[in-house]
Amino acid sequence: MIEARVIKIVSNHYTVETVQGEILQTKASGKLRKSYSPMVGDWVDVLKGVDLTVIERVRPRSNRMIRPLVANVDVMLIVMSTVKPEFSEVLVDRLSWLIRHAGVQPALLVSKWDLISDKTSLDPILDAYRQVMPVFIAGKGLDNDEVLNFLKGKIAVLTGQSGVGKSSLINRIDPRFELNTQEISKALGRGKHTTRHVELLPVGGGWIADTPGFSSLDFEEMSTQDLLEAVVEFTPLAAQCRFRNCQHVAEPGCAVKSAVANHTIRSSRYEHYLEIRALIEARKEY
Numbered sequence: 001m002i003e004a005r006v007i008k009i010v011s012n013h014y015t016v017e018t019v020q021g022e023i024l025q026t027k028a029s030g031k032l033r034k035s036y037s038p039m040v041g042d043w044v045d046v047l048k049g050v051d052l053t054v055i056e057r058v059r060p061r062s063n064r065m066i067r068p069l070v071a072n073v074d075v076m077l078i079v080m081s082t083v084k085p086e087f088s089e090v091l092v093d094r095l096s097w098l099i100r101h102a103g104v105q106p107a108l109l110v111s112k113w114d115l116i117s118d119k120t121s122l123d124p125i126l127d128a129y130r131q132v133m134p135v136f137i138a139g140k141g142l143d144n145d146e147v148l149n150f151l152k153g154k155i156a157v158l159t160g161q162s163g164v165g166k167s168s169l170i171n172r173i174d175p176r177f178e179l180n181t182q183e184i185s186k187a188l189g190r191g192k193h194t195t196r197h198v199e200l201l202p203v204g205g206g207w208i209a210d211t212p213g214f215s216s217l218d219f220e221e222m223s224t225q226d227l228l229e230a231v232v233e234f235t236p237l238a239a240q241c242r243f244r245n246c247q248h249v250a251e252p253g254c255a256v257k258s259a260v261a262n263h264t265i266r267s268s269r270y271e272h273y274l275e276i277r278a279l280i281e282a283r284k285e286y
């Protein structure tokens, strides 16, 4: 048996890279396809045959993302442009909580840095985010050394609205990928011709999966308790709240609300927490 990682799946053709760095075309064994289908990102054991190499076993996953279908994701890179589309704190907050809930580390990559005239205008926002996740700056003309260094040895998935520059970023890192960027996909009719298969691209000693931009975010799978646990900066404060099970909403003696009042926690982030919490509560009533 050879240990390998699944890097691309097109119907039932699985491309894997062995630990020795060899790329192999494989099929999944029939028994696996029925019970535990291999996903991109999986560590698998393959058996090299004379004319067919077969995946015999999928190793346990540390996590699995649904959109896109990738296993063992180390980091989700939230790509958010400075302008075009406008930087959205609501979106960064919501995405970061969904990502945490999936058991994955979020990071923020601010794109189109070349397009914002007042570079300091985002400082307060980015400083606040730096306290809860790694933050990187990217754009035309900027080097990507810092983010590439961070991605070394990791599987990273890009996420973010359509048009923020996810595919462009990967192309700037390595033009050989030639990923479609927006002008092209627009010409083909929005999203319709987006490649459906998932693929890990070798970037800076790690792997990146590009994804198409989404149209909505789904909190269906989250309870109010899940949300509470996803807002990581609340956790150390919760011990100081008067009530053990404080939800940081209207309870007296709440340390989170004090932190918002004295600006240790950004008020917009707290407001967004309340908004999502209300959404989840409203859903419960049906």
Ligand SMILES: Nc1nc2c(ncn2[C@@H]2O[C@H](COP(=O)(O)OP(=O)(O)OP(=O)(O)O)[C@@H](O)[C@H]2O)c(=O)[nH]1
Pocket: 111, 112, 113, 114, 115, 138, 139, 140, 160, 161, 162, 163, 164, 165, 166, 167, 168, 169, 180, 181, 182, 183, 185, 211, 212, 213, 214
């Ligand atoms: N000035 C500038 N323009 C950029 C930058 N990154 C991307 N763009 C432009 O923004 C547009 C959208 O870029 P894409 O890379 O297609 O965006 P995307 O996030 O992959 O979009 P979807 O695939 O639809 O989700 C293109 O016209 C790019 O040329 C940047 O750093 N600076």
Ligand SMILES: [Mg+2]
Pocket: 166, 167, 168, 180, 181, 182, 210, 211, 212, 213
């Ligand atoms: Mg794209």
Ligand SMILES: [Zn+2]
Pocket: 238, 241, 242, 246, 247, 248, 249, 251, 253, 254, 255, 256, 257
């Ligand atoms: Zn509290």
